[in-house]
Amino acid sequence: MDTKTIYARLNKVFRDVFDDDSITVNPKTTADDIDDWDSLEHITLINAVEKEFKMKFKMGEISSMKNVGEMAQIIAARAKG
Amino acid sequence: MKELEYPFDSEYIIKKRKSIKRTLLSDGSSRLKKKIAVFGGSTTNDIVVYLDLFLLHHGIEAEFYQSEYAQYWQDAMFPSDELLSFAPDIVFIHTTNRNISTYPDTSMSRDDVDALLENEYLKFEQMWQKISDTYHCPIIQNNFEMPFYRIMGNKDCSDYRGHSNFLTRLNTKFYDYADRTEGFYINDINFISASYGLKAWSDPSYWNMYKYAMCVDAIPEFSSNLANIIKSVFGKNKKALALDLDNTLWGGVVGDDGVDGIQIGQETGVSQSYYEFQSYIKSLKSLGVILTVCSKNDHENAIAGLNHPEGALKPDDFIIIKANWENKDRNIAETAAELNILPDAIVFVDDNPAERAIVQAQLPGVNAPVMDSVENYITTIDRNGYFEVTNFSEDDLKRNEMYKANAQRAAQQATFTDYKDYLLSLDMTAVIDDFLPVYLQRITQLSNKSNQFNVTTKRYTATEMEAVFESNDYIRLYGKLVDKFGDNGVVSVVIGKKDGTVLNMELWLMSCRVLKRDMELAMLDRLVERCREQGIKTIKGYYYPTAKNNMVKELYGFFGFDKISEDESGNTVWQLEVDSYKNRNQVIKVEDNSSIQ
Numbered sequence: 001m002d003t004k005t006i007y008a009r010l011n012k013v014f015r016d017v018f019d020d021d022s023i024t025v026n027p028k029t030t031a032d033d034i035d036d037w038d039s040l041e042h043i044t045l046i047n048a049v050e051k052e053f054k055m056k057f058k059m060g061e062i063s064s065m066k067n068v069g070e071m072a073q074i075i076a077a078r079a080k081g
Numbered sequence: 082m083k084e085l086e087y088p089f090d091s092e093y094i095i096k097k098r099k100s101i102k103r104t105l106l107s108d109g110s111s112r113l114k115k116k117i118a119v120f121g122g123s124t125t126n127d128i129v130v131y132l133d134l135f136l137l138h139h140g141i142e143a144e145f146y147q148s149e150y151a152q153y154w155q156d157a158m159f160p161s162d163e164l165l166s167f168a169p170d171i172v173f174i175h176t177t178n179r180n181i182s183t184y185p186d187t188s189m190s191r192d193d194v195d196a197l198l199e200n201e202y203l204k205f206e207q208m209w210q211k212i213s214d215t216y217h218c219p220i221i222q223n224n225f226e227m228p229f230y231r232i233m234g235n236k237d238c239s240d241y242r243g244h245s246n247f248l249t250r251l252n253t254k255f256y257d258y259a260d261r262t263e264g265f266y267i268n269d270i271n272f273i274s275a276s277y278g279l280k281a282w283s284d285p286s287y288w289n290m291y292k293y294a295m296c297v298d299a300i301p302e303f304s305s306n307l308a309n310i311i312k313s314v315f316g317k318n319k320k321a322l323a324l325d326l327d328n329t330l331w332g333g334v335v336g337d338d339g340v341d342g343i344q345i346g347q348e349t350g351v352s353q354s355y356y357e358f359q360s361y362i363k364s365l366k367s368l369g370v371i372l373t374v375c376s377k378n379d380h381e382n383a384i385a386g387l388n389h390p391e392g393a394l395k396p397d398d399f400i401i402i403k404a405n406w407e408n409k410d411r412n413i414a415e416t417a418a419e420l421n422i423l424p425d426a427i428v429f430v431d432d433n434p435a436e437r438a439i440v441q442a443q444l445p446g447v448n449a450p451v452m453d454s455v456e457n458y459i460t461t462i463d464r465n466g467y468f469e470v471t472n473f474s475e476d477d478l479k480r481n482e483m484y485k486a487n488a489q490r491a492a493q494q495a496t497f498t499d500y501k502d503y504l505l506s507l508d509m510t511a512v513i514d515d516f517l518p519v520y521l522q523r524i525t526q527l528s529n530k531s532n533q534f535n536v537t538t539k540r541y542t543a544t545e546m547e548a549v550f551e552s553n554d555y556i557r558l559y560g561k562l563v564d565k566f567g568d569n570g571v572v573s574v575v576i577g578k579k580d581g582t583v584l585n586m587e588l589w590l591m592s593c594r595v596l597k598r599d600m601e602l603a604m605l606d607r608l609v610e611r612c613r614e615q616g617i618k619t620i621k622g623y624y625y626p627t628a629k630n631n632m633v634k635e636l637y638g639f640f641g642f643d644k645i646s647e648d649e650s651g652n653t654v655w656q657l658e659v660d661s662y663k664n665r666n667q668v669i670k671v672e673d674n675s676s677i678q
Contacts, residue, residue, distance in 0.1 A: 013096070016096045016097055016100070017096060017099075018099070019099030019100050019103070040126045040127070043127065043291050043293075043297055044095060044096075044098070044127070044297070047095055047297045047298065048092075048095060048096045051092050051095075051096070059286050059289065059290060062290060063290070
């Protein structure tokens, strides 16, 4: 899957989860950039991303991802569809 | 909302939770407002998020209090000022097998484990008592799900040292308490976790990362199950089923295939599936669910199909059979009118998606679950919790008989030209008097589910009703009506609060099953009598309009009260001077409590 597709699909997931159509994510996007992105919403977000790309993050990755770019790299390596 | 009806797509609900909430809140419907305190032994945030959605779907707008992480016991035992002033209408205790303080270990004797069990149990019982004493509100408590591993393997379930065994015994103690305690309900996560799949449910990464006691994907199912208890406690259960026949209660089309051609009974897998579904429906009837038929068929074919010797249901099991070629929404509207219930108290069960769509478009309150294949029918009806049992009264057991008697009354009415003659012919006797403990549960239940003949729509929890019952500040009346066709049970409740020589009416309700029987006049006569005995000079009545109680808008006017004010939202205040009142009831013989004690 190419990076562009990953970001397009990630963007859709972010907009759904945060119910905000103005969101556009880029590799540098972090929780600080999105108002509602707190530790509780993070759980929902991770879950929705996993479902979208039919993959699972490992436990260690969930807490260590620093930005959307790192998330996209893991997805690129592991996504099943 | 379709998205929140079983079988729902949890993944979708999780992703769209915010927009779903927005849509629900903007649908313009009026909802019950309730306050729910959630005492958690693990993270509860998402549980509350989805509980909120399911409750909104059931017509309840909840405000939540959540204890700080895992502070359930402290919050219950040593309530903060914040919690006390929150004054919950219901308390939910979210504990799981992660919250057991000490599990047995293999070195323990049987007595050690018994003592451990007792200790663990008492911690909970103490907490329930404290909550009940502090808030006088219903309590919902999780039971325990089974552990996801078994130290002793298969023996873990039977050996007294096994964790599964320990949790099972603890669960049984919870059930004993629930069985003897009114207003205490078990949220059966042992069932829901098993049904979901214990391995996936208990995925330890969710506990280790987020301190969720179950996987996030399972939370919508958890919350849906919990919401069913809450909406049932607050009187939002459905009352009746409107059942299609062809390919719903049996396989095939009776009009085309003939009675001998339909699939029902023990012959094939398909016919057994339909038989099992009919048996399930028949069990619902024994819980007090009203059964009706809504089928596009010639009437005689429908009856012939229902008389199939291999079927579990018979024509006699149904209060109303609408088998004709009218539109189904019209048949359902008529069924509702004949039963004196609202269309949204009806669940429409039909395998045909087009019929479901038309009914839902015409009667938006009617639930029409997706019935896609006979092997799923039972689960679909069951999991939606339409008839979730919380308070199970004698009346529920007898409801079908009562509706049947109503049908006979209607037949008799047709033979009278003068309505009063008809009423006299019913040989009605009412008991109207102060509350009796034996009826408190039914009285509370009525206060929570009467929507139409209800001037204030004031809801009472069991504990609030008990407080009214024990106070000297009130004049209380219940009314029970018997006629020659049967006992209608307790059908009317009136509560007024005394203020000097004025009685302010807080509640005046009547079950619609006894509309137009002059029961309300018999109640009024008795009320005035009680007022005179207790030195009350003036009765003040209040009417608060809702979407459903238009039928009693002019009730106090009909009673002879004078309207003294009306505000812009249609709330009206009425007044009656007791001295000038003359008894109105001429058709019901009225007795008091001494006649039944």
